[in-house]
Amino acid sequence: xxxxxxxxxxxxxxxxxxxxxxxxxxxxxxxxxxxxxxxxxxxxxxxxxxxxxxxxxxxxxxxxxxxxxxxxxxxxxxxxxxxxxxxxxxxxxxxxxxxxxxxxxxxxxxxxxxxxxxxxxxxxxxxxxxxxxxxxxxxxxxxxxxxxxxxxxxxxxxxxxxxxxxxxxxxxxxxxxxxxxxxxxxxxxxxxxxxxxxxxxxxxxxxxxxxxxxxxxxxxxxxxxxxxxxxxxxxxxxxxxxxxxxxxxxxxxxxxxxxxxxxxxx
Numbered sequence: 001x002x003x004x005x006x007x008x009x010x011x012x013x014x015x016x017x018x019x020x021x022x023x024x025x026x027x028x029x030x031x032x033x034x035x036x037x038x039x040x041x042x043x044x045x046x047x048x049x050x051x052x053x054x055x056x057x058x059x060x061x062x063x064x065x066x067x068x069x070x071x072x073x074x075x076x077x078x079x080x081x082x083x084x085x086x087x088x089x090x091x092x093x094x095x096x097x098x099x100x101x102x103x104x105x106x107x108x109x110x111x112x113x114x115x116x117x118x119x120x121x122x123x124x125x126x127x128x129x130x131x132x133x134x135x136x137x138x139x140x141x142x143x144x145x146x147x148x149x150x151x152x153x154x155x156x157x158x159x160x161x162x163x164x165x166x167x168x169x170x171x172x173x174x175x176x177x178x179x180x181x182x183x184x185x186x187x188x189x190x191x192x193x194x195x196x197x198x199x200x201x202x203x204x205x206x207x208x209x210x211x212x213x214x215x216x217x218x219x220x221x222x223x224x225x226x227x228x229x230x231x232x233x234x235x236x237x238x239x240x241x242x243x244x245x246x247x248x249x250x251x252x253x254x255x256x257x258x259x260x261x262x263x264x265x266x
Contacts, residue, residue: 033221071140
């Protein structure tokens with residue numbers, strides 16, 4: 001396929017909710033993302049944002065994630081050791097739960113995301129477990145300087161048995177609480193990892209040089225307050241730097257099991 005040809009399955013679908021058929025399309029590769037505007041109301045976004053404005057965000061490990069990305073909550077990617085989850089992750093999960101509870105919000109934003117994400121599904125969306133222990137629910141991320149080109153694939157990053165379930169595919173979920181005046185777009189390329197791509201990856205970094213995607217077809221999604229996005233993270237993707245204002249989104253990974261249930265983890 002040349003750069004001028006279009007893959008009819010490489011598109012973001014837009015809907016008023018996360019329809020069961022669209023989630024099936026995403027899993028089967030018949031679309032590359034699902035966008036749901038107004039997933040959270042303006043009041044719900046404002047409640048969570050006002051609480052987050054009162055707390056201090058921490059950075060992901062700077063040796064691996066640069067430019068700096070800030071977060072509130074815990075991500076398992078910072079606790080990977082030789083393809084397994086470090087024991088330190090579980091203490092960080094407990095600390096993260098306490099920190100979110102101390103915000104004293106009238107609702108759990110991650111629980112509300114799971115409920116609405118699974119509203120059209122036969123099984124509830126639940127937080128995943130590893131060796132019987134409940135994983136983190138998610139994080140609030142602030143990538144004001146952007147995310148480098150990268151892909152996400154837990155089965156490549158972790159050894160077998162990452163979750164206590166048989167996983168058939170993985171998605172990434174984001175809900176925008178605050179958006180910048182300009183920039184902050186998510187760009188997705190029709191390119192998946194190949195061993196030869198590693199020559200474009202600086203040592204120790206999570207990301208790749210943009211040359212890795214060459215002239216691959218792409219689309220971009222401009223963040224909108226209250227919009228939720230579920231995307232296929234094995235496609236290379238990036239977030240552009242923000243111009244003015246904070247870009248803050250709730251985020252977590254989503255796995256589909258062999259029973260069709262969705263499980264989330266941060």
